[in-house]
Amino acid sequence: xxxEGINDFVIRFANVNGSGSASANAxxxxxxxxxxxxxxxxxxxxxxxQGLPTWYEVRIxxxxxxxxxxxxxxxxxVNGQTxxxxxxxxxxxxxxxxxxxxxxxxxxxxxxxxxxxxPLTQICNREIEDPKLRQLLKNxxxxxxxxxxxxxxxSVLTDSILSQYKKKPKLAEPNIxxxxxxxxxxxxxxxxxxxxxxKRSNKLTRHILMDGNTATALGALYGGATVAGWYPITPSTSxxxxxxxxxxxxxxxxxxxxxxxxxxxxxxxxxxxxxxGASWNGARAFTATSGPGISLMNEFLGLAxxxxxxxxxxxxQRTGPSTGMPTRTQQSDILLCxxxxxxxxxxxxxxxxxxxxxxxxxxDGFDLAERLQTxxxxxxxxxxxxxxxxxxxxxxxxxxxxxxxKVLDKHQLESLTGKWGRYLDKDGDGICYRTYPGTHQRxxxxxxxxxxxxxxxxxxxxxDTYQRIMVRLGxxxxxxxGLVPKPDIKLTDTAADYGAVFFGTSTQASHEAIETLGSQGxxxxxxxxxxxxxxxEVKAFIDRHKTIFxxxxxxxxxxxxxxxxxxxxxxxxxxxxxHFDGLPVTAGHISYxxxxxxxxxxxxxxxx
Amino acid sequence: MSSTRPxxxxxxxxxxxxxxTRRDYEGAxxxxxxxxxxxxxxxxxxNACYELALEPxxxxxxxxxxxxxxxxxxxxxxxxxxxxxxxxMPSIATGADMxxxxxxxxxxxxxxxxxxxxxxQFIHVVxxxxxxVYIVMNNGCYGLTKGQDSATADRGSAGKKGRQSLFESxxxxxxxxxxxxxxxxxxxxxxxxxxxxxxxxxxxxxGFALVDVIxxxxxxxxxxxxxxxxxxxxxxxxxxATFDFIPPRKEITTQYEKGTTQSVxxxxxxxxxxxxxxxxxxxxxxxxxxxxxxxxxxxxxxxxGILHINESLKDTHDILETVETPLNSLAEKxxxxxxxxxxxxxxxxx
Ligand SMILES: Cc1ncc(C[n+]2csc(CCOP(=O)(O)OP(=O)(O)O)c2C)c(N)n1
Ligand code: SF4
Ligand SMILES: [Mg+2]
Numbered sequence: 005x006x007x008e009g010i011n012d013f014v015i016r017f018a019n020v021n022g023s024g025s026a027s028a029n030a031x032x033x034x035x036x037x038x039x040x041x042x043x044x045x046x047x048x049x050x051x052x053x054q055g056l057p058t059w060y061e062v063r064i065x066x067x068x069x070x071x072x073x074x075x076x077x078x079x080x081x082v083n084g085q086t087x088x089x090x091x092x093x094x095x096x097x098x099x100x101x102x103x104x105x106x107x108x109x110x111x112x113x114x115x116x117x118x119x120x121x122x123p124l125t126q127i128c129n130r131e132i133e134d135p136k137l138r139q140l141l142k143n144x145x146x147x148x149x150x151x152x153x154x155x156x157x158x159s160v161l162t163d164s165i166l167s168q169y170k171k172k173p174k175l176a177e178p179n180i181x182x183x184x185x186x187x188x189x190x191x192x193x194x195x196x197x198x199x200x201x202x203k204r205s206n207k208l209t210r211h212i213l214m215d216g217n218t219a220t221a222l223g224a225l226y227g228g229a230t231v232a233g234w235y236p237i238t239p240s241t242s243x244x245x246x247x248x249x250x251x252x253x254x255x256x257x258x259x260x261x262x263x264x265x266x267x268x269x270x271x272x273x274x275x276x277x278x279x280x281g282a283s284w285n286g287a288r289a290f291t292a293t294s295g296p297g298i299s300l301m302n303e304f305l306g307l308a309x310x311x312x313x314x315x316x317x318x319x320x321q322r323t324g325p326s327t328g329m330p331t332r333t334q335q336s337d338i339l340l341c342x343x344x345x346x347x348x349x350x351x352x353x354x355x356x357x358x359x360x361x362x363x364x365x366x367x368d369g370f371d372l373a374e375r376l377q378t379x380x381x382x383x384x385x386x387x388x389x390x391x392x393x394x395x396x397x398x399x400x401x402x403x404x405x406x407x408x409x410k411v412l413d414k415h416q417l418e419s420l421t422g423k424w425g426r427y428l429d430k431d432g433d434g435i436c437y438r439t440y441p442g443t444h445q446r447x448x449x450x451x452x453x454x455x456x457x458x459x460x461x462x463x464x465x466x467x468d469t470y471q472r473i474m475v476r477l478g479x480x481x482x483x484x485x486g487l488v489p490k491p492d493i494k495l496t497d498t499a500a501d502y503g504a505v506f507f508g509t510s511t512q513a514s515h516e517a518i519e520t521l522g523s524q525g526x527x528x529x530x531x532x533x534x535x536x537x538x539x540x541e542v543k544a545f546i547d548r549h550k551t552i553f554x555x556x557x558x559x560x561x562x563x564x565x566x567x568x569x570x571x572x573x574x575x576x577x578x579x580x581x582x583h584f585d586g587l588p589v590t591a592g593h594i595s596y597x598x599x600x601x602x603x604x605x606x607x608x609x610x611x612x
Numbered sequence: 613m614s615s616t617r618p619x620x621x622x623x624x625x626x627x628x629x630x631x632x633t634r635r636d637y638e639g640a641x642x643x644x645x646x647x648x649x650x651x652x653x654x655x656x657x658x659n660a661c662y663e664l665a666l667e668p669x670x671x672x673x674x675x676x677x678x679x680x681x682x683x684x685x686x687x688x689x690x691x692x693x694x695x696x697x698x699x700x701m702p703s704i705a706t707g708a709d710m711x712x713x714x715x716x717x718x719x720x721x722x723x724x725x726x727x728x729x730x731x732x733q734f735i736h737v738v739x740x741x742x743x744x745v746y747i748v749m750n751n752g753c754y755g756l757t758k759g760q761d762s763a764t765a766d767r768g769s770a771g772k773k774g775r776q777s778l779f780e781s782x783x784x785x786x787x788x789x790x791x792x793x794x795x796x797x798x799x800x801x802x803x804x805x806x807x808x809x810x811x812x813x814x815x816x817x818x819g820f821a822l823v824d825v826i827x828x829x830x831x832x833x834x835x836x837x838x839x840x841x842x843x844x845x846x847x848x849x850x851x852x853a854t855f856d857f858i859p860p861r862k863e864i865t866t867q868y869e870k871g872t873t874q875s876v877x878x879x880x881x882x883x884x885x886x887x888x889x890x891x892x893x894x895x896x897x898x899x900x901x902x903x904x905x906x907x908x909x910x911x912x913x914x915x916x917g918i919l920h921i922n923e924s925l926k927d928t929h930d931i932l933e934t935v936e937t938p939l940n941s942l943a944e945k946x947x948x949x950x951x952x953x954x955x956x957x958x959x960x961x962x
Binding site: 038211212213214218222225226228230231233250254255257260261262263264265266267269270271273274275276277278279280281282283284285286287289303304307397398399400401402405406439440441442443444445446449450451452453454455462463 | 696954
């Protein structure tokens with residue numbers, strides 16, 4: 005038996021990192037995208053620079069299900085270190101492509117798979133003159149072979165190469181040659197071998213294929229960020245790298261000077277300190293980090309909360325605790341970020357689910373932070389940040405203006421009646437008026453501090469005053485509910501007993517799982533959370549169902565905990581569906597888990 | 613309270629070039645212990661800013677946590693201030709300066725705030741050569757937490773509890789010179805004559821200026837066994853070459869004898885005249901500057917004055933090549949490239 009199908013399979017590439025496979029594999033994924041076929045590539049890479057195993061997994065799904073499916077139907081196994089593992093993990097009926105320079109050991113004896121051996125090394129040694137290029141082009145040869153096996157339009161691949169090397173056409177030549185060599189070899193030796201096929205589709209029209217970190221950087225560019233402090237950490241580094249790249253192009257004055265200051269700091273604490281100092285002084289500023297950095301930043305997050313300084317913080321989450329698995333994904337900083345720092349603190353969180361939302365929520369994050377005068381944390385993750393995702397095009401409304409919040413300028417200060425107080429709640433929404441340093445010669449100066457202060461920013465140890473300020477911050481938190489993005493709710497059946505709650509990168513797999521369950525007659529309404537604090541809608545959605553599945557990628561059900569405590573939900577009503585091995589959650593895992601829970605519920609109910 | 617201020621204003625108070633009196637540079641009443649060195653430094657800061665005729669609203673006061681870091685409330689009441697968290701003032705100051713390069717940044721820290729918890733940030737703000745004045749109110753102890761030894765306490769020195777400091781002390785000035793600070797000075801809170809011009813020169817210097825001011829803690833570390841007491845410092849203090857600081861736009865009237873004076877011109881036209889005495893060192897060079905500190909230390913003396921000055925360094929903005937306009941005043945049209953550009957950008961992701 006051979007696996008068959010059109011535009012519906014998973015292919016894995018098993019490579020050695022640092023061997024140049026990344027660009028070849030990306031070329032393959034990009035070509036599928038250009039054929040209009042929904043595709044989702046995931047890089048599964050080590051925390052290492054060279055020599056360790058790395059996998060690239062591409063799901064192709066005509067229906068547009070883009071979460072991880074789990075399992076693989078085709079493997080390009082060119083890493084000797086993992087050959088056995090890759091061989092054994094292949095789905096029955098699958099295809100095993102390998103370099104015939106390597107003899108498969110005797111214990112590779114499956115009879116339920118198809119072997120496709122291509123003499124990659126031999127072809128390259130024979131045909132590619134430049135020995136330095138041979139290793140790299142081996143990867144391109146197998147892409148060429150895949151194109152034939154899957155019946156892909158060859159011109160899409162060559163066009164991709166040509167556009168990739170537009171500026172260096174000399175480099176395109178050997179790449180196209182390698183593609184052709186692979187294609188022809190497969191055509192002669194494996195004419196009708198593969199029953200998995202790719203066909204041009206019309207599923208993608210205006211879409212783009214972008215990683216979340218690039219989109220986040222564009223959000224910061226468009227949101228008007230002028231200061232960034234940062235400290236390198238996977239998987240957030242590429243946010244700043246992209247911001248640097250875009251600002252070097254779009255933030256120069258006529259003499260080439262920069263309208264941005266990007267500073268690599270000595271640690272994450274300083275990175276956030278830089279952003280806070282700049283924000284305090286009237287610039288839009290941000291930093292990007294991951295869990296270990298958030299741990300360090302706690303001290304400043306408390307200061308920003310209490311002294312009411314806006315800032316945008318990008319958390320590209322990875323697998324914790326501690327150093328954890330630096331190159332694997334998780335949604336496990338929820339509680340840490342929601343309540344970072346000592347004392348009573350609460351932070352605004354946004355949960356993007358695709359690059360488009362990374363862009364929008366980052367740009368909006370600056371408005372929100374300045375409106376609320378508090379940190380706003382964008383909860384991305386490694387899967388979203390570092391993998392390419394198909395999404396609708398990013399758009400910017402040119403009529404939009406930045407909302408800088410309640411900031412008094414010189415004239416406003418002069419026309420004030422009554423005494424101005426930095427922490428005086430004039431409007432009753434818990435948000436006070438601030439001033440930037442240097443605004444006025446006589447008016448509006450104050451000392452910002454993380455120690456207890458009164459409405460006029462003066463240091464105080466008066467208990468009533470302290471308490472009044474804390475209560476007012478609580479009021480501001482209520483105001484925030486009306487400003488953070490609302491949840492995305494889908495009520496398939498208004499009378500359904502079951503609801504599912506998820507957010508961020510659990511979205512795609514959750515939708516797919518719930519669709520699968522729906523086809524089995526199990527109706528589940530869904531709510532995708534987009535922001536914290538939770539609005540009344542969040543509680544109302546939970547209230548209207550008997551059981552809620554909270555789907556998230558951490559061990560302890562952190563979002564569930566937050567929902568219970570913030571919305572006052574009875575704990576047994578919220579059932580955790582967790583996934584935390586470091587790989588993106590699969591639809592199969594979710595649907596299976598829900599089925600098991602429902603079965604158990606039914607048995608329990610039956611015994612009563 | 614060591615200084616209560618009378619509420620009335622004397623009409624004949626002298627005014628500076630901007631028409632401000634010294635009062636215009638004062639802050640709220642201090643809550644530090646009577647006789648605390650830190651209050652004298654606050655006063656010196658007030659004097660320096662008044663004499664330089666700085667616009668008070670053009671100054672930002674930055675600090676960390678400690679008795680010393682409380683002082684920004686006690687000077688420059690018309691300036692914005694940021695009393696941040698323990699040891700983290702350098703990062704806040706860095707961000708503030710990135711946002712608005714046109715303000716004057718005066719940072720105040722303690723020896724605990726700088727030499728222990730904030731050492732990492734301190735070293736790196738020096739490396740970045742941030743355009744700021746960084747004043748350490750150095751009392752060799754943690755005043756606010758009741759007198760524990762700090763990392764600048766000399767080994768063997770003992771405060772009120774009578775226990776000798778066990779570990780090697782850190783000389784912040786020597787450290788700053790070693791990592792390339794462009795302006796390094798040491799003063800004494802009890803010597804206003806020297807301190808005020810030191811601060812004026814530091815403020816005028818472009819780039820990072822460290823002023824380490826020995827500032828006795830009268831409550832916990834002013835004992836006969838302490839090397840940060842008023843008495844010890846008075847007895848052991850020596851100055852590098854004496855100097856005159858001529859602020860920019862002031863006519864130079866004094867005549868100096870040829871060969872006895874070295875002049876350093878500051879970036880905005882101010883001039884420092886260093887009067888060489890016998891054995892005085894060339895403080896414009898890093899190595900002799902450090903040698904001098906080591907030499908005096910061996911002799912058991914405390915070297916004060918301008919310890920090192922180098923006017924040729926680029927500050928953070930110059931290094932990053934940012935625009936002259938303060939980043940916080942750039943308009944939206946200069947920041948946001950618009951939808952047309954966005955569509956071009958995303959086209960490369962198709
Ligand atoms: C993170 C943190 N740890 C400890 C403290 C307690 N603390 C407050 S001030 C201080 C030491 C201050 O010493 P120094 O900077 O020398 O200032 P001084 O009071 O001597 O002027 C300490 C340890 C704190 N505020 N924050
Ligand atoms: S404890 Fe020491 S440092 Fe603090 S105010 Fe009193 S004298 Fe000054
Ligand atoms: Mg101290």
